[in-house]
Amino acid sequence: MSDEKTKPIIEIVELHKSFGEHHVLKGITLSVPAGSTLVILGGSGSGKTVLMKHMIGLLKPDSGRVVIDGEDIVPMSPEELEKIRRKFGMVFQAAALFDSMTVYENVSFALREHRKELGEAKMREIVRDKLAIVGLKDVEDKFPASLSGGMRKRVGLARAIVLDPKIVLYDEPTTGLDPITTDYVDEMILDAKKQLGVTSVVISHDIASAFKVADNIAFLYQGEIVDQGHPSTLRHTQHPGAKLFLQTWFGKN
Template sequence: MIELKNISKSFNSHKVLDDLTLTIEKGQTKVIIGRSGCGKSVLLKHIVGLLKPDSGRVFIDGQEITNLKEKELDKFRMKIGMVFQGGALFDSMTVAENVGFGLIEHSRQIARKELLERTEEALCMVNLCGIQNLMPAELSGGMKKRVALARALCIRPEIILYDEPTTGVDPITADSINELIKSLHDKLKVTSIVVTHDMKSAYRVADTIAMLYQGKIIAEGSSEEIQNTSHPVVHQFINGLATGPITETLD
């Protein structure tokens, strides 16, 4: 369903993705782990065409999107719900306006009645029925994350990309977000990519886990395979060890 082939991307002289290849099968939940600043968000942005690779190709549903213009990309973006890091809600807009935002962007002709229905449907899916008229400032951190997810769901996506969905919330809230990711996956049969450095969350939601390090996927496997890895870099990362082969600081 999603294929990244030999993607390289540099900013100035800093190579963030280095000949990276990754495939995500239809209906799969793939978790991408890696340190802060290693290029996880950059990778996701290539899938929605927000960034273009310096070299390499991106395919969605077998169709190449690498060099599509904004207008042609819209057709693919209709299939993809992106839950941005930190939620990225507009503070001056109500919850309903935030949730409906993506849908209006994609289909400007949408009738008001349908917009209201779709907004409510999406909010109920994240267990926040009836909070349409609240402002983001009135929400807890966990609620903001769920509203951001409702915004992605509002377009009824086939693919959902989650950028650090549990970062910055307490462990109990994090667990309820993990549960939500899993139940949406089961209910909607979506293909998902979850980017995180929260290993508990990774094990919880993943069909397979891939680790990004120095611009490449250095290991890939089931939660169990990753937990039992003999790769020293993966071992150091998943166990949060200060000493090991990873020494450079990224941020």
């Protein structure tokens, strides 16, 4: 298909990664169409974070390809990878804001690092715009400690999108949050897609969130993608490991 939206922006082909004797990723193949949201679902230790680190070149595979926006990043030098990483925004778990910096300093961090030429007034304007996108206003001078968990997550997203990335990666964005805050974060992921057209990869073991935000779900089990597809089909997976995982949630609902 020629439609820009259906072109994969992330393509992983036959990726293998071991740490010593431990074969963590065993031939991962997946592709993420531009503008869509992929949720990678899997239990603790299944290799989710290791897989995500390959997408931004923080880890090199033993074999396989990682194609970002048409370029294989596996053979790239640190300088080339630096450029590729600007296509990405990362939303880490709760503690990832700099507590000693104001919201403004947190969100503008990457601008000051990469876009010094913009100047302070322009940076203020960009930060204000990004905060508005995540539904926050007049919080620039506050410190993270004075914000609620949901607001901190939103600041984290504003920081991740400040350089206008094409792709946003979320590593377990809702782990440890209460249901209402979880809901805020899910809405924020949906909003980022709607308002900015970003491609999102969300790593999670939160099944309810996964089914809410995903266009596609890939189920990672012991280092392999054992099933993937639209949430409505994955809901009826035949893979025993994936089935058991889903039953822990759907079984009680």
